[in-house]
Amino acid sequence: MKKPDAVFLDDLPGGPKPGTLIVELDDLPDHGGKDIQFCEGTRRTQLIVQRFGTDVRVYVNSCPHAGTPLNLFDDRFLDQSGTKFLCRTHGALFEPLSGRCVRGPCKGDYLLPVAFEVRDGSVYSF
Numbered sequence: 001m002k003k004p005d006a007v008f009l010d011d012l013p014g015g016p017k018p019g020t021l022i023v024e025l026d027d028l029p030d031h032g033g034k035d036i037q038f039c040e041g042t043r044r045t046q047l048i049v050q051r052f053g054t055d056v057r058v059y060v061n062s063c064p065h066a067g068t069p070l071n072l073f074d075d076r077f078l079d080q081s082g083t084k085f086l087c088r089t090h091g092a093l094f095e096p097l098s099g100r101c102v103r104g105p106c107k108g109d110y111l112l113p114v115a116f117e118v119r120d121g122s123v124y125s126f
Contacts, residue, residue: 001108006115009125014043022123023049033077048077058114059099063087065106
């Protein structure tokens with residue numbers, strides 16, 4: 001499967017308009033990940049924001065296999081080694097910098113990347 005192009009948040013259900021603050025980098029926990037949700041009425045967009053040193057990635061928090069969020073209870077998305085995203089529903093593993101599934105029922109599929117920009121220590125929708 002071809003890697004999908006980044007989506008704009010305002011094209012997603014409940015997604016905010018361009019330029020909306022997603023998260024301040026200082027608010028990310030030590031392990032770097034955060035589950036961010038935007039709601040408009042009953043419409044909701046759920047995101048993964050993950051920091052790896054100076055790299056930041058933002059994906060729609062939805063496993064391509066079942067549509068469930070990767071995390072179950074908190075802001076932790078990485079496996080025990082801290083090197084791959086882990087879908088807690090089916091055990092699929094994803095390369096965090098590309099979003100490509102490397103193990104599990106959706107092998108070869110990708111997480112949906114989100115268009116964003118980092119400026120002044122914060123992540124904003126694009």
